Amino acid sequence: MGPTLADVRPPLRWMGGKFNSRHVLRELVGLSVSWSGRVVDPFFGGGSTLSLFPASRFTVSDSNDELMNFHVACRDDSAALKARVSRFEDSKEAFYATRRMYTEKTADEDNIERAARFLFLNRTSYGGIYRVNRQGVFNVPYGGGGRFKIDVLSAAIDAHASRLSRVDLSTSDFGDALGDISSGDLLFLDPPYFSPGRRTFTRYGPEVFDFASHGALATRARTSVEGGALAVATLPGSPEVLSLYAGWKLLSARFSRRLPAGEVMVVGGGSAWPGLGIEIPDNEAEIGRLISDAARPGERV
Numbered sequence: 001m002g003p004t005l006a007d008v009r010p011p012l013r014w015m016g017g018k019f020n021s022r023h024v025l026r027e028l029v030g031l032s033v034s035w036s037g038r039v040v041d042p043f044f045g046g047g048s049t050l051s052l053f054p055a056s057r058f059t060v061s062d063s064n065d066e067l068m069n070f071h072v073a074c075r076d077d078s079a080a081l082k083a084r085v086s087r088f089e090d091s092k093e094a095f096y097a098t099r100r101m102y103t104e105k106t107a108d109e110d111n112i113e114r115a116a117r118f119l120f121l122n123r124t125s126y127g128g129i130y131r132v133n134r135q136g137v138f139n140v141p142y143g144g145g146g147r148f149k150i151d152v153l154s155a156a157i158d159a160h161a162s163r164l165s166r167v168d169l170s171t172s173d174f175g176d177a178l179g180d181i182s183s184g185d186l187l188f189l190d191p192p193y194f195s196p197g198r199r200t201f202t203r204y205g206p207e208v209f210d211f212a213s214h215g216a217l218a219t220r221a222r223t224s225v226e227g228g229a230l231a232v233a234t235l236p237g238s239p240e241v242l243s244l245y246a247g248w249k250l251l252s253a254r255f256s257r258r259l260p261a262g263e264v265m266v267v268g269g270g271s272a273w274p275g276l277g278i279e280i281p282d283n284e285a286e287i288g289r290l291i292s293d294a295a296r297p298g299e300r301v
């Protein structure tokens with residue numbers, strides 16, 4: 001049997017993307033058999049949510065307009081997107097020429113052309129990073145590495161287009177996206193991983209996602225959960241950040257070793273996770289002990 005649709009790698013490489021952690025995340029939450037409501041993801045990134053939750057309704061967004069333009073082009077006209085993508089050749093010269101056209105935003109290009117350029121730059125840039133300067137100009141250098149293979153990308157675009165076919169997509173800040181949550185929605189929160197005192201990648205756009213942003217997110221998430229939503233959040237293993245979620249459950253300390261302090265999974269909306277996890281204390285020292293004493297990566301605490 002070939003891979004399922006959920007297991008076909010998304011076309012974009014995305015910093016902090018959860019596709020490689022999908023098995024452990026599905027197992028941890030145990031939602032793969034029981035969930036059938038709407039999933040809301042306000043930090044959609046490369047789109048691995050669609051491989052994590054077997055829901056039939058998704059409402060997803062991200063503040064990166066170029067990223068969301070790519071997903072819309074893929075959903076609405078994958079054939080045209082594949083045709084445009086197949087015109088690119090992976091070389092340093094083509095990369096810099098494309099980057100120049102992309103940043104100059106020439107007037108005659110349509111959304112499909114921008115999406116094709118976005119994918120080409122994503123697959124050939126250094127580390128697949130999407131980084132812009134304060135003026136919003138994409139400035140990542142060429143990386144090479146043989147990651148721009150037309151046949152592989154065409155198959156990935158087809159699979160992603162199928163997964164996206166009934167997905168509601170928009171560009172918005174998480175604050176707006178979380179303004180319209182209903183009882184019974186499941187929120188998947190995978191924000192940039194700011195940890196006080198640590199160097200982590202938080203600059204996905206001109207704005208940095210800092211500790212104040214984490215505070216605002218936690219406040220929104222709590223309001224949604226009080227209104228009857230469920231929430232699953234992947235967060236940096238930082239006592240300061242986790243203290244914002246005191247009273248929620250720590251489901252896994254360190255589901256991966258990717259960051260020095262690990263990545264953790266927390267859940268809110270209690271009754272959906274009976275007997276799972278450990279309640280997060282409101283004291284940072286205790287949270288620090290909880291994280292360092294906790295189970296091996298991928299195990300429930």
Ligand SMILES: C[S@@+](CC[C@H](N)C(=O)[O-])C[C@H]1O[C@@H](n2cnc3c(N)ncnc32)[C@H](O)[C@@H]1O
Nearest residue numbers: 016017018043045046047048063173174190204
């Ligand atoms: C860790 S990544 C999400 C990765 C995604 N779950 C995946 O598996 O590909 C965080 C995302 O948050 C987005 N982001 C940053 N600041 C934001 C904001 N204020 N509101 C909404 N999205 C934001 C970034 O563009 C980035 O795509």
